[in-house]
Amino acid sequence: MVVQASRSRRAVPLLIGLLVALAVAAPLGIRALSAADPVLSGVDEGATVTTDAVRALGVSAPEGHDLDEVQVLLDGKPAQTRRDGDRLLLADPVLPDGEHSVSARVPARMMPDREATLTFTVDGTAPELAVEPVAVSDPRKPFTLKGKAIGATALTADDQPVPLADDGAFSVQFPKAPARVQLSARDDAGNSAKQEYAVPVRHPGMKAVHMTAMAWTSDALREPVLRMAREGRINTIQLDIKDESGEVGYQSQVPLAREIGATRGHYDAKAVVDQLHREGIRVVGRLVAFRDPILAKASWAAGKTDRVIQTADGKPWSGGYGDFAFTNFANPEVVAYNTDLATEAADIGFDDVLYDYIRRPEGALAQMKIPGLQGTPEQSITAFLAKSRDAVRDRGAFLGASVFGIAASRPGPVAQDIPMMAQHVDYLAPMVYPSHWGPGEYGVAQPESQPYDITARSVAEFVAKSKDSGTQVIPWLQAFSLRKSYGPAEVQAQIQASKDNGASSFLLWNASCRYESAGLPPAP
CATH class of the missing domain: 3.20.20.80 (Glycosidases)
Known part of the structure; x- marks a missing residue:
């Protein structure tokens, strides 16, 4: 009996030490030692993208987990998805302009869920091209095309870059009036607008x-x-x-x-x-x-x-x-x-x-x-x-x-x-x-x-x-x-x-x- 009591007294510190170790490991060690979080790819964190670009956003399961275990939330609500190889894609990602989030979660037993979240902004509004119509009476004289590319951050005329003012205003000079000019505007989200502008002329008469x-x-x-x-x-x-x-x-x-x-x-x-x-x-x-x-x-x-x-x-x-x-x-x-x-x-x-x-x-x-x-x-x-x-x-x-x-x-x-x-x-x-x-x-x-x-x-x-x-x-x-x-x-x-x-x-x-x-x- 004495021996048994002595053994019991010696076991108590060991049990307490083990419990302390487990308490520390619960928030730290177990999460680190288990599989990684789900992976969200195809769209960068904080990016501004078109609604079409969201179609590339995919979810991959953590190592050691099946894709069927992954729950996908769009703006906090369960999302419809479709399987594409080893990834899940949003089934119908037609989103209104504004900020959105996608979360991927893998429920776990006896430990915290594995979760990853990505936030992004949808901008589906294309730039607006407006050209100042100026009739040309002599096609051989220098010609300046002016207008605005509202909402654009980049503009080309006949595939040549054109500088844009803060309000989208632009001015392009040509040595003589072309028959038509191909304009193409883009914004940071990737929206684009194209216009073939036929330069108006007015014959001087004869x-x-x-x-x-x-x-x-x-x-x-x-x-x-x-x-x-x-x-x-x-x-x-x-x-x-x-x-x-x-x-x-x-x-x-x-x-x-x-x-x-x-x-x-x-x-x-x-x-x-x-x-x-x-x-x-x-x-x-x-x-x-x-x-x-x-x-x-x-x-x-x-x-x-x-x-x-x-x-x-x-x-x-x-x-x-x-x-x-x-x-x-x-x-x-x-x-x-x-x-x-x-x-x-x-x-x-x-x-x-x-x-x-x-x-x-x-x-x-x-x-x-x-x-x-x-x-x-x-x-x-x-x-x-x-x-x-x-x-x-x-x-x-x-x-x-x-x-x-x-x-x-x-x-x-x-x-x-x-x-x-x-x-x-x-x-x-x-x-x-x-x-x-x-x-x-x-x-x-x-x-x-x-x-x-x-x-x-x-x-x-x-x-x-x-x-x-x-x-x-x-x-x-x-x-x-x-x-x-x-x-x-x-x-x-x-x-x-x-x-x-x-x-x-x-x-x-x-x-x-x-x-x-x-x-x-x-x-x-």
Whole structure:
């Protein structure tokens, strides 16, 4: 008994020491010796992120525990999750803007739960881009684009970084006005906003006359036109780049033009443009696009028949224009050829490139073969204009398109959809010659004898059809005689009718390039 008592007394200190050790280990040693806490990954602590970025937030189980044991809380409430390999992801992490928390917990017996918490802020509001619209009247002059990227911390214009003020204001300078600018703004959360900004332009207007390349070589034809310009009767001369025969009036350096023998030396394009500019005269280059016998014939001979519009049985389409008349507006090589001529002219210094024959030939579409056509002819022609305008405008020139007078009301026969085309040119030039209308058109009994009436009504429809695009209407007016003699009274009637209906600019057409009878007044 004594021995037993002695042993009991010796055991008490040992028991007390063990209890003390356990008491200390409970908050410290056991937690340290057991498995680690759950792991939250994919989003940094305290980060500001988009709601989409929360989809990357994952929960991993502590070592020694199964993923099924992990409880996930979103803002303190049980969250719906889905398994992705060895992680749990939030099942539908569409969260409102503001601060949020995700906790992962593993319940434990006889010891504290294992838990980890992550806090973050959701910002799902994209920056707002606002550009100050400033119409450009001279695309070759320096251009400054101003605006605000509200809520953004970074901005690029055409992939180049742009400094931002504290309020998001920005200003970007260009050596000349581009056709369009690609803006991209981001904030710290990763939200982004993109905008393709089409730089608005406003053609300065013109009073112009048509001149062929051959006419320019004739003193008898050229000098009267120059005199009209010097007297202020006109302010613009339209000079052919490529005409209906397919001839390029100067020694173009476009490879295909030289390969097919289309270039001529009728005038020195750079010298003429520079001369006219020195005298304060604008120069419009008329470029006949798809009526091109030289390209069509050369392409057919070379076996590149897809460049040519054909009959249903595979022969070159004539349609009264000759054996080889119309090239294929749906062919990439034809498109590139005309675009290359247009951009070359803009580089030379032509103020405008004005397409003509920017259409399909007349005739039943079912009887034509148009290799490679995707969609409708109207869509293909409009796509060509869109591509051309960007290329021409990037070189500082305006782009116009000559269109049939009937196209405003009947686009199908020539594939000229006026509202669609107006979106991709700086101006439309409808050919509203009174002599080309039949009796009764627009309710006018005898259009050729009523130049004011027919011009007023046809121009008004073009203005109405293109008004939503912001593009201008600059009509071709008749300065020649056909069945009825046309002199100053008839020409002036057309000019006044156009002006009265929203088209104050004009181009005069006379195939012989003689304008003495136009009756244009000198400048005051």
